[in-house]
Amino acid sequence: MPTDPRRLAVLLAVHRAGGVLAAADLLHVTPSAVSQQITRLEAEEGVAVLDRGPRGATLTTAGRILAEAAERIESELVEARKSLSALGGELSGRVVLAGFQTAIRAVVAPTLGVVAEHHPGVELVVEEREPGESMRRLREGDADIVLLERDEDADTHVPRGQRDVVLLEEPWRLVLPSTVATPTQLSDLEGVTWIAAEPNTAAARAMGRVTAALGPVTSRHVYYDFDVALALIAAGQGVGLLPALALQGELPDAVTVATVPGLGSRRLVARHRATRREPGPAVVAIIDELLAGAAGLELV
Numbered sequence: 523m524p525t526d527p528r529r530l531a532v533l534l535a536v537h538r539a540g541g542v543l544a545a546a547d548l549l550h551v552t553p554s555a556v557s558q559q560i561t562r563l564e565a566e567e568g569v570a571v572l573d574r575g576p577r578g579a580t581l582t583t584a585g586r587i588l589a590e591a592a593e594r595i596e597s598e599l600v601e602a603r604k605s606l607s608a609l610g611g612e613l614s615g616r617v618v619l620a621g622f623q624t625a626i627r628a629v630v631a632p633t634l635g636v637v638a639e640h641h642p643g644v645e646l647v648v649e650e651r652e653p654g655e656s657m658r659r660l661r662e663g664d665a666d667i668v669l670l671e672r673d674e675d676a677d678t679h680v681p682r683g684q685r686d687v688v689l690l691e692e693p694w695r696l697v698l699p700s701t702v703a704t705p706t707q708l709s710d711l712e713g714v715t716w717i718a719a720e721p722n723t724a725a726a727r728a729m730g731r732v733t734a735a736l737g738p739v740t741s742r743h744v745y746y747d748f749d750v751a752l753a754l755i756a757a758g759q760g761v762g763l764l765p766a767l768a769l770q771g772e773l774p775d776a777v778t779v780a781t782v783p784g785l786g787s788r789r790l791v792a793r794h795r796a797t798r799r800e801p802g803p804a805v806v807a808i809i810d811e812l813l814a815g816a817a818g819l820e821l822v
Contacts, residue, residue: 617645621649621656694785724788
């Protein structure tokens with residue numbers, strides 16, 4: 523009797539979920555329905571596929587062989603769907619996007635569902651990388667899109683064979699311990715202690731630009747991750763300059779967000795290769811979706 527592939531899918535769910543009850547939740551069916559499919563699979567194959575014990579069910583050697591076969595079938599079906607999408611004129615392919623925390627969290631992650639819906643044949647792979655590593659991967663062809671940040675007065679030179687698309691221009695915000703009076707102009711910040719950003723970042727460049735008019739400034743600590751900056755500011759260690767994207771969601775009660783004239787903005791940029799053959803249609807589609815997602819953001 524030939525094996526019903528649907529029963530293999532149930533066995534694969536048991537394997538991945540770690541048991542019959544968890545597989546039932548994963549498949550949105552009753553545990554009894556899962557057990558029935560497993561029993562029929564065992565009858566069809568003439569082997570036991572589960573060891574049923576007091577602590578739950580685990581796959582037998584035969585069960586693992588069938589589960590591996592189910593994974594291969596699943597993989598082949600995914601590839602077949604991609605080929606069908608290409609045959610029907612739909613976009614297909616693999617796009618690797620390398621970026622940093624705030625951009626991935628606020629722009630890329632909310633776009634993943636839209637990409638899957640609008641372009642089912644496109645596989646978007648997201649990698650959190652340091653900027654230098656992201657650029658290396660772009661040059662070597664291991665990444666297709668790189669997300670970069672730059673302060674408003676940064677050098678906009680783009681290497682030959684590459685192109686930048688500005689996804690978002692977001693304002694810088696002052697973030698202060700709640701015990702510090704909220705300023706109305708930059709001169710109100712004379713004498714305050716600042717939390718310093720790691721050199722060569724957009725935040726460090728922006729802080730240097732903003733504080734240039736204040737004369738010598740005092741700073742303590744150095745951060746790279748904006749969540750670290752928020753924690754230090756909440757602990758009363760100083761004032762920081764953070765981009766609006768870093769302030770999305772719930773903030774610590776011990777901080778205040780303020781804006782004054784002269785803070786400027788940070789640009790979020792998508793960089794891709796620009797040659798006779800690139801960017802391909804799939805890369806263009808992903809950038810278009812990122813642009814649409816960024817345009818719909820409500821910034822703090």
